[in-house]
Amino acid sequence: MTITELNLHYGIPEKITFISGEGSLTNAVLQNQHGTAVISLYGAQVLSYIPKGEKDLLWMSEKTAFEKGKAIRGGIPLCFPWFGPHATDTTKPQHGFARLSEWNVKSTTVSAEDTISIILQLSNTAATEALWPFAFNAEIKLTINTKLELTLTCSNTDNKPFDYTNALHTYFNISDIATINIEGLEGATYFPAGAENGIIQKEKLVTFSQEENRRYLGHDNNCIITDKGMNRIIYADKKGSNTTVVWNPGAEIAKTIGDMNDNGYKTFVCVEPANAFTNIIKLSPGESFSISTIIYSKQA
Numbered sequence: 001m002t003i004t005e006l007n008l009h010y011g012i013p014e015k016i017t018f019i020s021g022e023g024s025l026t027n028a029v030l031q032n033q034h035g036t037a038v039i040s041l042y043g044a045q046v047l048s049y050i051p052k053g054e055k056d057l058l059w060m061s062e063k064t065a066f067e068k069g070k071a072i073r074g075g076i077p078l079c080f081p082w083f084g085p086h087a088t089d090t091t092k093p094q095h096g097f098a099r100l101s102e103w104n105v106k107s108t109t110v111s112a113e114d115t116i117s118i119i120l121q122l123s124n125t126a127a128t129e130a131l132w133p134f135a136f137n138a139e140i141k142l143t144i145n146t147k148l149e150l151t152l153t154c155s156n157t158d159n160k161p162f163d164y165t166n167a168l169h170t171y172f173n174i175s176d177i178a179t180i181n182i183e184g185l186e187g188a189t190y191f192p193a194g195a196e197n198g199i200i201q202k203e204k205l206v207t208f209s210q211e212e213n214r215r216y217l218g219h220d221n222n223c224i225i226t227d228k229g230m231n232r233i234i235y236a237d238k239k240g241s242n243t244t245v246v247w248n249p250g251a252e253i254a255k256t257i258g259d260m261n262d263n264g265y266k267t268f269v270c271v272e273p274a275n276a277f278t279n280i281i282k283l284s285p286g287e288s289f290s291i292s293t294i295i296y297s298k299q300a
Contacts, residue, residue: 175229
C-alpha cells in the first residue's frame with residue numbers, strides 16, 4: 001500500500017499517522033496524551049518512544065543506514081527466527097530475517113482510555129523459506145498508553161514442528177554508560193559471550209567499565225536502569241522471556257562497528273528480553289508463543 005492508502009485504511013486522526021521516514025521507509029507514528037512512538041514497517045522496528053516531557057527512551061545510531069536490505073541500528077530490532085549468527089550457516093543474516101523484512105499492517109485501534117495499538121504481520125514467503133523452511137505467521141503488536149508495550153507472537157502454520165529463538169533487542173538511550181546501573185539481575189547466572197562456564201551475578205547492580213556481552217539464562221525478572229545523568233529511571237519489564245541479554249560494545253569494539261560513531265557506545269545500553277542459547281522455543285503445528293517488553297520511566 002502507498003502511504004496515502006495506509007492513512008485511508010488504517011490511519012486514525014491525531015492518533016496514528018503513516019509517513020515517509022528516513023530512507024523513504026514507511027513509518028507509523030502513534031500519539032496520545034502520554035507520548036509518541038514511531039515504528040517502521042521495515043523490520044517492524046520501533047524507532048522511537050518519547051514520553052511526554054522527556055527525552056527519547058530509545059537510542060538510534062547517528063550513522064545507521066535506513067536502507068532496505070540493511071539492519072537499522074537502534075530502537076527495538078526484532079531477532080527472529082534466530083538470535084545472533086545462524087547456528088550452521090554464517091552466510092544467513094545475523095539475528096534472522098524479521099528485521100530485514102517488510103511487514104504488513106493488520107489493524108490499528110484506539111480505545112476510550114487513549115490506548116493506541118498497531119499490529120503488523122509477516123508470513124512465510126519463498127524468500128523466508130530459502131532461509132528457514134517453515135510456514136509461520138508472525139505478528140508484532142505495539143501499544144502505547146502510559147507505557148510502551150511491544151509483543152512478538154509467532155504461530156506455527158506448518159504441518160510439522162519447528163523451533164526458534166528470538167529477542168527484542170532494545171537499545172536504551174542513556175546519558176553515559178560509565179555512570180548508569182542496572183538492577184534485577186542479582187542471583188542470576190550469566191555467560192559472557194563465548195564462555196562455556198556461567199558466572200553468578202553476586203552484585204545487586206550491574207555497572208560498566210568495559211565491553212559487556214552477558215547472557216543471563218533462566219532469567220525471567222524485570223530490569224531497572226538508573227540514569228542519574230538524565231535524572232530518570234527506566235523500567236524494562238518483560239513477559240514470555242527466559243533469557244536476558246545485557247550488551248554494550250565498549251570503546252574498542254565500537255570502533256569496529258561501521259554504522260556507529262566511535263563514541264556511540266557511551267550513550268546506549270541494550271537490555272534485551274530473549275529466548276535464546278539453551279532457552280529454545282518449540283512449537284507444534286497450530287501452536288503460538290509470545291514475548292513482550294514493557295518500557296516506561298519516571299524521574300530519579
